[in-house]
Amino acid sequence: MNFQLPNYSIKMATKRNEPELCTSTSGDVSPQKKMKDIRVWMDGCFDMVHFGHANALRQGKEFGTQLIVGIHSDAEVTKHKGPPVYSEEERYKMVRAIKWVDEVVEDAPYVTAIETLDQNNCDFCVHGDDITTTADGQDTYHMVKKANRYKECKRTAGVSTTDLVGRMLLVTKTHHQRDARIFHFVHSPWTGVSQFLTTTKKIIQFSEGREPKPGDKIVYVAGAFDLFHVGHLDFLEKAAEFGDFLIVGIHTDPVVNRYKGANYPIMNMHERTLSVLACRYVSEVVIGAPYSVTAELMEHFKVDVVCHGMTPVMRDVDGSDPYAEPKRTGKFKAIDSKNDLTTQIILERIIKHRLEYEARNKKKEEKEMRILEELKAQKTN
Structure with a gap:
């Protein structure tokens, strides 16, 4: 490859x-x-x-x-x-x-x-x-x-906790589409969203903006990092301990969909990128990183260590081990972060308490709409 x-x-x-x-x-x-x-x-x-x-x-x-x-x-x-x-x-x-x-x-x-x-x-x-x-x-x-x-x-248009809960309640892939009609589960002047649009300005604002220094040991990890959570956080903290400069590869939506299943990812690639960039342990992000960690990739980024957690690794489309090259060169490290939280577990929390979260979203919508009407009335008066 x-x-x-x-x-x-x-x-x-x-x-x-x-x-x-x-x-x-x-x-x-x-x-x-x-x-x-x-x-x-x-x-x-x-x-x-x-x-x-x-x-x-x-x-x-x-x-x-x-x-x-x-x-x-x-x-x-x-x-x-x-x-x-x-x-x-x-x-x-x-x-x-x-x-x-x-x-x-x-x-x-x-x-x-x-x-x-x-x-x-x-x-x-x-x-x-x-x-x-x-x-x-x-x-x-x-x-x-x-x-x-x-x-x-200014609040960030295009995302809210209410929105993410709604996505999981729907358990659908339609959040990757640019169709505002799909978000009818939330009608709100503040948290009702249509589509988050990433700009280069936003990426620059989130970027740490530093290059590795001469002699820095560079660590590379890659994955979906969907619904960025403490399981991801503990893994990245451990990975960062193996070097001085941590690079995180973010897989594309189709790649994540291939190895995680039809309902994933919940968040699209650019949303996942910003979530990872905000983490203090991360030095740089590669957007749309290839699934297999090749010799060319490691040479390009001068990678010293490639880390992966304890989750199972699916073969690449050609049947090969995506970590074959770092394993062959002795650069591969398996990390046990001692945290087994996954995006699937978070989704199960939502599904288990579906009625409670549906009621929460509805209550929030009603309250915000009532406030909006009061603000309109005050402006008119």
């Missing part, structure tokens, strides 16, 4: 950009304040942590020098939104691994109070430009807004 350079390889330098949307109830930060440490508070459920969450945190970090993220407990999430898919421990761990996060505060209160900001030495709170409410419909940020310690960033 001849190796061809994939269409996309993340090797782009990046710089600190201004937030995509910077609105504030208190105006811009003064030049004097910019010279000092500015601690930014962001909080949320962060259920099924995805690239939309990561993008919000990336933007939040642009407002200051330190990003402190508060994460709600399972009890709080269940009370105000419905049962979370990921446990609180999984959510804490996932957010800690996002490269823009400096600190995580566990069991953060659902309603953001001035006392919470002060206790964590935070200057202000940042949230997306959607509406978040408690179980009784109260704006969870009303106190920090009133105190002029609230700023907004």
Whole structure:
């Protein structure tokens, strides 16, 4: 099998950009304040942590020098939104691994109070430009807004936890198609999505932007990384320990579909790419990586070690072992991350509690539509 350079390889330098949307109830930060440490508070459920969450945190970090993220407990999430898919421990761990996060505060209160900001030495709170409410419909940020310690960033269009849960409830491949009609399971002004469109700007924003240094030991792994979860995270953390520069190959949707089955992947290739790029252990991503790890691929990226987890490996289309070459050259390492969580297990969680999640999505839709009508009425008046 001849190796061809994939269409996309993340090797782009990046710089600190201004937030995509910077609105504030208190105006811009003064030049004097910019010279000092500015601690930014962001909080949320962060259920099924995805690239939309990561993008919000990336933007939040642009407002200051330190990003402190508060994460709600399972009890709080269940009370105000419905049962979370990921446990609180999984959510804490996932957010800690996002490269823009400096600190995580566990069991953060659902309603953001001035006392919470002060206790964590935070200057202000940042949230997306959607509406978040408690179980009784109260704006969870009303106190920090009133105190002029609230700023907004732009939420990522085209993805939400509600959307991903809906995809799994449908158990369909239609999320790869560009047809907005397929998303009728969610009608919402904020979380109802049609299609996520990847741009080079977004990839650059997520890219670490550094090249391996002379003498760096380069590690290569590849896979689907669908619904990026703590199983993937633990594997990448272990793989990163084998060298200095971790490259992750992301397989195309048809390739993933071939070795995982008709209902996979849940997320398309570009969505999966951004989810992996947000991980602090990852140095570079190859988009559309070939299934077999060939000698040409290893030479091109100067790979020293090729790692794979404990999951079964399907043969390539020609019947060959996709890891034959790194095994032959003694560069192959099998990794046991001690975490057996898989995308299939997450899907089974959703299916097992299907009625609960359907009710959660419906409740969220109704609440958001009611808020939208109230906002329209206020604008008219």
